Amino acid sequence: MVLESVPKALGIVYAVLAVVVLAYLWKTGRFSRRHALGFLVVSAALGFLLFSPVFPYLLQLVILRRTMELGVLLPAAVTGLAVFIAVTLLAGRIVCGQICPVGAVQELMYHLPVPRYGRDLTPQAGFVRAGVFVVILATGVGLSANLLDSIGLKDFFSLSPAIPGFVVFLAIVLLSAAVYRPFCRFICPYGLFLALAASRSRWxxxxxxxxxxxxxxxxxxxxxxxxxxxxxxxxxxxxxxxxxxxxxxxxxxxxxx
Ligand code: SF4
Ligand code: SF4
Missing domain, CATH: 3.30.70 (Alpha-Beta Plaits)
Structure with missing residues (x-):
């Protein structure tokens, strides 16, 4: 499903514009969940069509020094990730809220009317995510392993159901109907940095x-x-x-x- 012929940079351009619009809406008191829904749908669609801007996967490729798999030079990928961390230092996790396709898919799933669990697990989730980051870093640097590939992040957005990882990530997405953003809270390596930045954010x-x-x-x-x-x-x-x-x-x- 992913359109390989379309440059991934288009997703980054969207992210920059969306950050500006959403920050403006928040700052002027005009943000509403109706606005949010529009961004969530577009962001999720970009995940499936472009596989961009999928921030956690980009960070995984930076660790592996293989960002050219997404057609992005390593310095450009590092700079892009750093810029959105700086944005978070100013404006909080707008990137996670409505722009990252991985977060958007989970957020959309959470609209389903099913019983909810895990609301009070936020402190524990932070520790788990830090541990997962260490594992992603160690296996990436030491073994050149792409852990996010193993759990099917790319297979899911490529709609490749024949690949085992697809089922794993599909299970995470289905879980997100009942547990708010399990990937973001328990797994996302980039989320770890964004959470640290958001804790000190100005706005x-x-x-x-x-x-x-x-x-x-x-x-x-x-x-x-x-x-x-x-x-x-x-x-x-x-x-x-x-x-x-x-x-x-x-x-x-x-x-x-
Ligand atoms: S925590 Fe990670 S996966 Fe979730 S929205 Fe933020 S960057 Fe995307
Ligand atoms: S995560 Fe909680 S505090 Fe943040 S905007 Fe949503 S309801 Fe409000």
Whole structure:
């Protein structure tokens, strides 16, 4: 399904434009889950059509020094990944929220009306993801192994069901209907860096004095990070908390005042 003749750079250009638009929507208080849905559909479609911008896979190829498999020079790949980490330092995980196709597919699955689990596993998930990163790094550098290939990330987006890895990644995607973003929270090597950046991000969702402590944002958050004191390292800027808040101006996106 992936159109190999179309340059992967098109996905990166989309990511840059989408970051700008989404940051603008958040900063002006116009972000809504309806806007988010449009970006999620486009981002997921780009994953299947271009296999770009699939950030975790690009990082895996950087570790392997094989970025030319995606037609990208190694310095360009490193620079691109660094730029989006810098964007996250400014604006939080907009890239994860609606732009990365891997996150988008899982986010779309989470719209299905099924029982939900794993909301409170966010701290443990962070430790697991750090461990997985060490394994990806060690097997990549030491054995030249592509772990994300082994779990079928590329096979899934290429719609190659005959390959065993496809089934593994399909299982992860199906799981994401009931458990919020299992790949992002437990596996994604790039997510580890983005989470670290987001914990220090300048702009993030913050409570103001208008908050009436009703707790509705906390109930709505799929990763249990809507509490006032949370660093928002694992905030995927999904917009559920702002949508659930009954008080205008109680939750704002911006810098600490
Ligand atoms: S955590 Fe990784 S896979 Fe998930 S949206 Fe972010 S970059 Fe993509
Ligand atoms: S509901 Fe949670 S993850 Fe979504 S934007 Fe709010 S704090 Fe972030």
């Amino acid at each position: 993030k969702i913050r409570r103001t004095d208008a908050c009436i402590q009703c707790g509705k944002c906390e109930q709505a958050c799929p990763v249990n990070v809507a509490t006032a004191e949370n660093s928002k390292a694992e905030c995927y800027l999904c917009g559920r908390c702002t949508e659930a808040c009954p008080v205008d101006g109680a939750l704002v996106y911006g810098r600490e005042s």
